[in-house]
Amino acid sequence: RLHCNLRSGTKNLPGVLISEIGGAFGVLESHVEFLKKHFTLITMKEFQENQKELSEKIKSVFVFERQPIIDRELLESLPNLKVVGNSGVGVNHLDLKLISSFGVKVTNTPHAVSDSTADIGHGINAGHFIATSPDTTHFAVDWLGVEVTRATLGIIGMGSIGYQVAKRAKAFHMNILYHNRNRRKEEEEKEVGATYCKNMEDLLQQSDFVMLVVNLTPETQKLIGKRQLELMKPTATLINICRGAVVDQDALVDALQKGTIRAAALDVTYPEPLPRDHLLLKLKNVIITPHIGTATVQALRMMTEEAIENILAVLNDLPIPSEVIHK
Numbered sequence: 091r092l093h094c095n096l097r098s099g100t101k102n103l104p105g106v107l108i109s110e111i112g113g114a115f116g117v118l119e120s121h122v123e124f125l126k127k128h129f130t131l132i133t134m135k136e137f138q139e140n141q142k143e144l145s146e147k148i149k150s151v152f153v154f155e156r157q158p159i160i161d162r163e164l165l166e167s168l169p170n171l172k173v174v175g176n177s178g179v180g181v182n183h184l185d186l187k188l189i190s191s192f193g194v195k196v197t198n199t200p201h202a203v204s205d206s207t208a209d210i211g212h213g214i215n216a217g218h219f220i221a222t223s224p225d226t227t228h229f230a231v232d233w234l235g236v237e238v239t240r241a242t243l244g245i246i247g248m249g250s251i252g253y254q255v256a257k258r259a260k261a262f263h264m265n266i267l268y269h270n271r272n273r274r275k276e277e278e279e280k281e282v283g284a285t286y287c288k289n290m291e292d293l294l295q296q297s298d299f300v301m302l303v304v305n306l307t308p309e310t311q312k313l314i315g316k317r318q319l320e321l322m323k324p325t326a327t328l329i330n331i332c333r334g335a336v337v338d339q340d341a342l343v344d345a346l347q348k349g350t351i352r353a354a355a356l357d358v359t360y361p362e363p364l365p366r367d368h369l370l371l372k373l374k375n376v377i378i379t380p381h382i383g384t385a386t387v388q389a390l391r392m393m394t395e396e397a398i399e400n401i402l403a404v405l406n407d408l409p410i411p412s413e414v415i416h417k
């Protein structure tokens with residue numbers, strides 16, 4: 091799947107800055123050995139302690155789960171920095187304008203994340219809530235799900251993840267609509283049987299399931315608000331697997347309480363995690379998972395590989411597989 095082979099043993103001392111190893115926002119322990127094949131790893135703490143000695147030598151930063159934070163101060167302290175290699179596809183946590191003003195490239199890992207993130211949109215078991223609730227004594231006869239088979243799925247954002255979602259939906263014989271800035275090629279539409287909706291409102295009105303798979307940008311912030319929710323069918327479900335801020339969360343709570351839409355399945359929220367007393371955690375017609383779209387053994391490993399491949403390409407003046415360009 092990767093565009094070029096990772097060459098082992100090409101150490102760019104010290105190639106990588108990592109804020110933490112292990113823990114909630116650190117590189118996985120199991121990836122450390124692999125990273126060390128290509129780079130000398132140093133933590134943010136080690137960098138801060140030996141800044142004088144290290145700052146000129148560092149050419150790349152590996153970002154994992156939004157860490158380390160790439161701010162002006164860090165950029166100013168790394169005069170030879172060439173690349174910020176993000177492990178993950180979304181780069182809304184990076185200030186692309188600021189980073190590019192330092193002549194530093196940004197890369198991401200669109201290939202590694204698409205399968206696992208597409209998978210999270212399906213197979214979430216609403217019955218789990220009933221099965222695990224303290225007062226459940228029998229099978230839930232008062233709760234009926236709706237079938238995805240032959241239902242209409244509206245995909246908002248038809249990038250690589252959106253397209254993988256469509257491939258899966260085809261297997262469920264779903265009627266697939268999509269909205270995207272740019273229309274996909276005719277043969278790509280045909281392959282998954284997807285119909286383009288230039289107007290997002292058409293998609294919202296017709297879909298039984300609306301799945302959000304866009305990048306978070308100023309244009310997509312609160313893309314789904316009160317008006318858009320009101321356009322959806324009262325029987326429809328909203329599924330968000332991209333970024334929480336794409337949805338106006340207050341409007342969503344209101345819509346779920348009033349029955350404007352039937353349900354929501356959210357792998358992302360804002361903030362993450364939600365405060366423990368947040369209304370979204372109390373509603374019965376919501377399923378929430380804690381941003382686990384890429385939390386699989388395979389995806390995390392591929393993300394690390396893809397991020398390293400990008401970093402090595404920049405450092406060795408090779409074509410960069412996945413550069414994120416600031417427009």
Ligand SMILES: O=C(O)C(=O)CO
Pocket residue numbers: 177178179180181203381383384
């Ligand atoms: O790839 C991404 O953008 C992610 O959200 C990873 O968790």
